[in-house]
Amino acid sequence: MAAAYRRIGVMGAGAWGTALANAAARAGRQGGREVVLWGRDAAAMAEMAQLRENRPDLPGIALDPAVTPTADLAAVAATDALLLVVPAQACRTALARLAPLARDGLPVISCAKGIERGTRAFMSEVIGEAMPGARPAVLSGPSFATDVAAGLPTAVTLAAHDEQLAMELAAALGSSTLRLYHSADVRGAEIGGATKNVLAIAAGIVSGRRLGASAAAALVARGFAELMRFGRAYGAKAETITGLSGLGDLILTTSGPQSRNFAFGQALGAGAATGDKLAEGAFTASVLVEMARAKDVDVPVSAAVDGVLQGRLSIDGAIEALMARPQRAEG
Ligand SMILES: NC(=O)c1ccc[n+]([C@@H]2O[C@H](COP(=O)([O-])OP(=O)(O)OC[C@H]3O[C@@H](n4cnc5c(N)ncnc54)[C@H](O)[C@@H]3O)[C@@H](O)[C@H]2O)c1
Numbered sequence: 520m521a522a523a524y525r526r527i528g529v530m531g532a533g534a535w536g537t538a539l540a541n542a543a544a545r546a547g548r549q550g551g552r553e554v555v556l557w558g559r560d561a562a563a564m565a566e567m568a569q570l571r572e573n574r575p576d577l578p579g580i581a582l583d584p585a586v587t588p589t590a591d592l593a594a595v596a597a598t599d600a601l602l603l604v605v606p607a608q609a610c611r612t613a614l615a616r617l618a619p620l621a622r623d624g625l626p627v628i629s630c631a632k633g634i635e636r637g638t639r640a641f642m643s644e645v646i647g648e649a650m651p652g653a654r655p656a657v658l659s660g661p662s663f664a665t666d667v668a669a670g671l672p673t674a675v676t677l678a679a680h681d682e683q684l685a686m687e688l689a690a691a692l693g694s695s696t697l698r699l700y701h702s703a704d705v706r707g708a709e710i711g712g713a714t715k716n717v718l719a720i721a722a723g724i725v726s727g728r729r730l731g732a733s734a735a736a737a738l739v740a741r742g743f744a745e746l747m748r749f750g751r752a753y754g755a756k757a758e759t760i761t762g763l764s765g766l767g768d769l770i771l772t773t774s775g776p777q778s779r780n781f782a783f784g785q786a787l788g789a790g791a792a793t794g795d796k797l798a799e800g801a802f803t804a805s806v807l808v809e810m811a812r813a814k815d816v817d818v819p820v821s822a823a824v825d826g827v828l829q830g831r832l833s834i835d836g837a838i839e840a841l842m843a844r845p846q847r848a849e850g
């Protein structure tokens with residue numbers, strides 16, 4: 520392991536932050552790595568330190584001995600690379616608190632999957648604006664926290680504008696159970712992660728409404744067409760959209776209720792309560808549709824999800840409208 524990555528910080532101690540802290544510890548075992556896992560709730564972090572487990576978010580998984588839970592921002596700032604694992608809409612606030620304590624040149628790896636509402640900023644842009652001295656990167660791809668935490672085989676993309684940095688980070692954080700492919704297509708990696716969450720809500724609605732396996736397959740295929748159009752318009756490379764962080768994550772997240780976005784949509788489709796688990800797609804849908812309209816990109820499935828979430832459309836009305844769209848060539 521490069522000496523530069525002996526101390527890894529993780530900002531955000533929910534399910535994904537905790538799983539990634541364990542994964543980073545596992546990857547750096549040979550080099551004596553230390554991982555600082557920061558959460559904003561001091562009492563919860565003290566309990567995590569005592570139990571050596573994140574019982575609310577990742578029950579049954581022991582924290583790796585190299586992971587130190589803390590609520591001390593200075594401790595997570597004094598690291599060699601930082602994984603940013605708070606919800607997308609909270610990234611700017613979290614970074615604003617961290618920025619005065621962090622050194623210039625700190626690699627900050629966004630692990631959140633969303634687009635900021637209001638500003639229409641992708642997470643790498645939020646990092647650039649809130650922490651101008653940081654070197655932004657993105658980690659994205661098909662990966663449930665519980666799978667990664669359990670050490671099940673997982674492969675994701677790590678992208679940075681500076682491909683050398685992407686390679687270094689992939690080497691430092693990858694292990695025999697977490698395979699990291701490097702890329703310089705930051706925009707492509709972040710578009711896949713944000714967009715698939717909205718499409719997963721749609722897939723959940725199809726399931727909750729019991730529309731059948733044929734409808735589910737059509738939704739994934741037409742959703743992917745939408746993801747490609749949006750990606751093309753916003754500068755993603757085709758190989759990223761068809762890779763782990765695009766198609767790969769779309770397949771995972773539309774596959775069943777282990778995805779919180781899918782489960783959220785399934786509850787909506789069944790007319791049930793949606794629960795309080797984070798469904799990032801519910802926050803991204805409207806900004807994604809705004810951004811698509813701004814570039815004249817057709818995103819009917821995402822627009823239907825947004826219409827339902829905003830109360831402008833009933834679920835049955837949205838399905839009817841999708842089926843009644845004018846006949847067109849596939850593509
Ligand atoms: N859970 C997964 O399997 C998974 C996998 C890949 C990516 N992600 C992405 O990771 C991100 C985080 O997801 P998660 O599963 O860890 O969610 P989570 O709800 O389990 O945890 C989010 C954590 O962020 C904290 N937080 C919220 N607002 C904050 C703020 N303003 N400042 C500091 N901390 C704040 C919360 O207290 C919580 O501890 C999301 O964008 C999600 O899409 C999750």
Ligand SMILES: O=P(O)(O)OC[C@H](O)CO
Binds near residue numbers: 664
């Ligand atoms: O549970 P979800 O829907 O937030 O999805 C988690 C990950 O993004 C899957 O790659």
